[in-house]
Amino acid sequence: MDLLVNVAQLLKEQAGATHTIDLDGPDLEIDGAGPAFVRGRIVLTRTDIGIWASGDVAISADATCSRCLVPVTSSLDVRVDDTFLPRVDLVTGAKIDPTLDPDADTASIDVYHVLDLTNTLREYRLAAMPLAPLCREECQGICPQCGTDRNQATCSCEPEPDPRWATLRELLT
Ligand SMILES: [Zn+2]
Ligand SMILES: [Zn+2]
Numbered sequence: 001m002d003l004l005v006n007v008a009q010l011l012k013e014q015a016g017a018t019h020t021i022d023l024d025g026p027d028l029e030i031d032g033a034g035p036a037f038v039r040g041r042i043v044l045t046r047t048d049i050g051i052w053a054s055g056d057v058a059i060s061a062d063a064t065c066s067r068c069l070v071p072v073t074s075s076l077d078v079r080v081d082d083t084f085l086p087r088v089d090l091v092t093g094a095k096i097d098p099t100l101d102p103d104a105d106t107a108s109i110d111v112y113h114v115l116d117l118t119n120t121l122r123e124y125r126l127a128a129m130p131l132a133p134l135c136r137e138e139c140q141g142i143c144p145q146c147g148t149d150r151n152q153a154t155c156s157c158e159p160e161p162d163p164r165w166a167t168l169r170e171l172l173t
Contacts, residue, residue, distance in 0.1 A: 007051055011051070011109075011113060015048050016046060018043050019043075020042070024039050028121055037061070038059050038121055039057060039058050041055050041057070051086075057077075066133055067140070068135060069142065082107055086109045087108050087110065090113065132167055
């Protein structure tokens with residue numbers, strides 16, 4: 001199981017040829033965000049200029065509820081849609097101008113014809129990661145005044161403003 005795929009064979013084929021990769025569990029470490037697991041299927045399609053990676057994957061990662069701090073597993077569904085360009089021509093060994101296709105992603109296939117999905121999936125994960133993960137939508141959180149977990153007990157502190165407003169404020173800042 002690897003997020004590194006050797007695509008030398010696919011690059012030799014005609015546009016339209018495909019190679020399917022099944023992902024089931026590779027670690028996707030992100031600095032400061034802990035490990036994550038990737039599951040799903042990505043189809044690599046040979047195009048005129050490179051390789052198009054597409055598919056739906058689920059990325060699950062350990063997180064902490066932003067209200068009550070219990071550990072939760074957040075699962076993110078992401079749609080992969082990226083073009084990878086070779087840096088050298090497989091047959092001639094000549095360098096390929098990476099600016100050939102202005103719409104293509106900056107990701108490239110290295111000179112050993114290895115396509116690395118790690119950074120791509122990391123970016124998808126970062127983009128899809130919730131700013132404030134919750135153990136459940138109606139989590140009551142911890143009382144900021146006395147520390148009581150309000151999912152388990154009620155305390156006699158003054159009621160706080162609706163926690164939904166706090167979440168909204170977080171989103172706005
Ligand atoms: Zn919670
Ligand atoms: Zn309290």
